[in-house]
Structures are given as structure tokens and as C-alpha cells.
Amino acid sequence: MTALISIHDVMPETLDHVGRLIRRLKDNGHCAITLLVVPGRNWSADDIRRLTEWSDDGIELAAHGWHHRAAAIRGIWHRLHAVFLSRDAAEHLALDADAIEALMRDSAAWFIRQGLPTPTTYVPPAWALGPLPRDRWSSLPFRRIEVTRGIIDIASGRLYSLPLVGFEADTRYRAAFLRRWNRFQVWQARRRNRPLRVGIHPHDGELKLADDLAAFIKHGWKSRRMDDGAWQESA
Template identity: 30%
Template sequence: MKRLFASIHDVSPRFEREVDQLLAHLHPHVGKRLAMLVVPDHWGAAPLTPAFKARLRDWSDRGIEMFVHGWYHRDTAAHAGAAAFKARHMTAGEGEFLGLDYAEALARMQHGKALVEDTIGRGAAGFIAPAWLYSDDARRALGDAGFALAEDHARVWQPRGRIVARGPVITWASRSRARQLSSLAAAAVLRRALQPARHVRIAVHPGDTRVPALMTSIDRTFAAFRDHAPAAYADLLA
């Protein structure tokens, strides 16, 4: 069976209106068969409020999977070498786990897991680092944090087990005109290239809602994979 995994990133009180827009926009394509990536305190300025926690629990009760998505979603580390290139070109200061050592990565993972699970009343689906970027220590910490699944740009895996899905995530960038155009071109290519793929992942972000061309591309991308059944990440563990 061909499967489609949809996710909304950066779920936070800071982006509540945009999350609602994305939910409505994706509903014709996947219904509630999607994942939300929850940021416990976006940039240290948007902690989960009681009202937003109630919404997360309701969404979870309706079948939406909840992933822990870092803690702050902000990268404050100094980088060198390959990590510096990733920090500069693959994200706008949001690769929170790219520069963390083992102890700090594990602490943030554990605190995020406890908060999200206490909020929704069930286990978190897994952990996905902001911008899909991990230090080597952060990848090692995943194995001790107790998450069932983790994801990066190229794969989904069990932190203490096997790789359960491979292939690039289809996603969009909204922060500059150049990045918008490049992500539109990449999505158009991947819509064709990934047709034979058994597993396809599509990720959307709050910023996408502010760019009509991106929203149109998102619709076209979901439509291109009608023969892929909307699935839960947990299905990869079956």
C-alpha cells in the first residue's frame, strides 16, 4: 500500500490562526489523518496556554498525532564547519538541536515529551527537531529520551531500532522570494519523482498561509498523490 504522511509544523499559540487555516486547507485531502508538531515555547515567547492545551487534547482525541518539535525552535549555539553551513543556509536561526550537546538535548527532549504527553493524555508520536536538524549528540539522545519515532529530511526511524521510511520531505519555504521560488520548483519536481514511492511525506508551516502561490502548490501536491492513502506515522511501526 502507498501511504501519505501529512504534518503541520510549528504548532504553538503564536501561530494558532495559521494552524486553523492549515487544518481547514488540508481537510479535503487528508481529513484528520495528519500529525502536528508541537513547540512547547516558541522562541521563548509563546508557552502553551491552558486554552491551547485544551485544543491540543481535543485534536489528539480526534486522531491527530502529536510530535514534540524541540522546545524553543530557536538556535542560539555557535557553529563551525558543516554545522555552520546548515545553520546559515537550511534555516533562519531555528535549528535548535543542531548545536546542542547530549545533556542539553536530552533534557529538552524529556521536558517536551512530558509536557506534550501530560497535555494530550497519551504518548507523543515521536520527536522531530526544528528544521529537521540534529547534532550527533542530539541523535544519540533520542535513543534515551523514549520516543517511538524520529524524522529528518531523508528518513523516519526508530531511535533504538530501524529506519521505517525513506525519501525526501516535500515542504515549502516562505521567508524570502528566492526561497519561495526554489521550494515551488522543488515541489513540482518531487510531485513527479515520488509517484512510485511507497511512502510520501508532506510538511506545511504557518508561514505558507501568507503566500497564495505556496498554498496553491500545496493543493497540487496533495492532489498528485491521490493514490497514496493518508496514514498515521504510527502505522510505520505496525
């Protein structure tokens, strides 16, 4: 089975945790990793150097919002999303289409200014793309966007529906829900012979599903980067 492994919320304040996760993954044979980088934080020259080293080592750098924090809660859907899923992380849901497009362009441009590889993958915080019409996708500076249901190929407009597992559980309720969710998603990946998306957050190894994450890392999944189009053949 194929796993698209991504580490979310890569920021200056999480780099040490991210580095430990990368070492754990690689020690268990998962070398194809995508890092979801949040550009609008307080990045130092040393922080950029670490991103450069990871990129040079074969890790994909993807764009992940701008601040990774919604400036306000906008509308009933955003409020429900915040309560049950994202808290204040769904940055796009507080914006209109023009602001979302501008944010995504700024996010891509930041990598170029830092001398980092131009990202071809964009993942909105909390996988929530927000009210961005489909007719605007083709003008965006990315080749693919990951959303809750799967990965959108911008050139074709196709959504590759892919199962998703996660381990960010800081309450007993979230842990119970995610454990059941993950079992179902893994079953779906096996039954449909689809790649499994694996979203890891920097502090997951310290939270209530740390043992589940450790067991997954030791599993014999074949990892792929999101910008490796080979996974699409089985999706």
C-alpha cells in the same frame, strides 16, 4: 500514493493558522495529520484545550524541539545550515549531545504534564538532530525521529529514506528552489513507490508557494499519521 502530512511549528501564536490548515486538509479528504508541537512556548489552558480537541479528533501530536530557536550559531556547519536552510530554527545544532538528550526528554515530559497523549514521534526543528550518537537513541522516550533524510525507527535503528516536500518560501529564491525540489521529490515517491512526507508550516498559505500548496491539498494522496506503522510496509 501515501502522504505523511505534518503541520510544523504548532505554538500558541500559530494555532489559528493551524486550525485553518486542518480544516482545509480534512475538507479535501486528508484526515490523518500529525501536528508538530513546540512545548517551550507560553501555552494557556485554552491553547491546551485546543490541542486536546485535535488529539481527540484523531490527530497525532508529535514533539518538535523545545523553543524552536537556536540560542547561538555553533560551528561552520551550523552557520551554513542557518544561511541556506534553517535561519535560527535548528535548535539542536547549538547543543552538545547531553543537552540534546535533555531537551528531548523535557519535550516528551511536557505532554504528560499537560494531560496530553505521550508523543511517540519526535521531529527536531529544521529536521536537524545534531550531534546525538546512535548509541543514545534507544534510551529516548520516543519510537521514531524524523530527520532530513527520512524517519528513524529507534527500536531497530533503521532509517526509512522517504522523499520530502515543503512550501515555506518567503523569497523568490526559496520559491524557485522548493518548486524544483518538490517536483523531484514527488517523482521519487512515485518511481520508488515510497510514502511522501509533506511538511506544512502555519503561514505557507500566505507565502509564495501558496498556489502549489493548494494544488497539493486537492490531490488524491492517501494521508497517514507518522505513528501509523502501516506506511512502513511500502517504505
